[in-house]
Amino acid sequence: MKILYWTGLFWPNIGGVEVLSLQFIPAMQKRGYEFIVLTSRSNPNLSEKDNYNGIPIYRYYFHNGIANNNIEEIKKIKKKVDEIKKDFNPDLIHINSIDASIFFHQLSNTSDKIPTLFTVHSLPPYSINNNTLLKKMLNSAEWITTASEAMLFEVNKIIGENIQHSSLIYYGLYMPGIEPAQLQFNKPCLLCLGRVVAEKGFDLAIDAFAQIVPLFSEARLIIAGDGPAKHNLEKKAEEL
Incomplete structure (x- = not known):
């Protein structure tokens, strides 16, 4: 076929x-x-x-x-x-x-x-x-x-x-064959990975992160990806 x-x-x-x-x-x-x-x-x-x-x-x-x-x-x-x-x-x-x-x-x-x-x-x-x-x-x-x-x-x-x-029909994905490592919380990191478009809601992650930083000064937010919303997200992050 x-x-x-x-x-x-x-x-x-x-x-x-x-x-x-x-x-x-x-x-x-x-x-x-x-x-x-x-x-x-x-x-x-x-x-x-x-x-x-x-x-x-x-x-x-x-x-x-x-x-x-x-x-x-x-x-x-x-x-x-x-x-x-x-x-x-x-x-x-x-x-x-x-x-x-x-x-x-x-x-x-x-x-x-x-x-x-x-x-x-x-x-x-x-x-x-x-x-x-x-x-x-x-x-x-x-x-x-x-x-x-x-x-x-x-x-x-x-x-x-x-x-x-x-x-x-639910999605089915092969899971990576990597042994999970122990999480370190002394420097917490939030990773947002995907296509950078408005409907993904990465802007909400930035808003939430702004409330977390005063409590965890060493926290990091990483947004990895590309797309039409990238410029607006970069501008929003700079305004924090």
């Missing part, structure tokens, strides 16, 4: 879905499934075509044409997506993204419709009406999965009915 794995970001980016994907895809490959990854080109230093441990990767600037109202750029990216779908001829498209890239999935739907599995990892912090890409994606997917009952409940609210074509 051939699967086109569509995700907002992929290796070498770091984040929850990125880490999950790097474990999920190899595990499925061992079971005989063939994958290619279609993702956003988040950095010009990353190649458009790449390969990671036998996983073919295609990276495109999905957001640029939309952000700049550049029809020619949109047409160029649509053509590339059409070519990938035609050349790879997947049996299934697994969508793991709610960003602007899914516009090109909707735009490139061919007459020979390929079944779509839509995994909803999170939802945007704004209202969703019938004309949004997310609502259209939810309505058009053959199957929907979430990793929590709460997320499935929210998806049901968006669609406006109790959807039958859905499953709750």
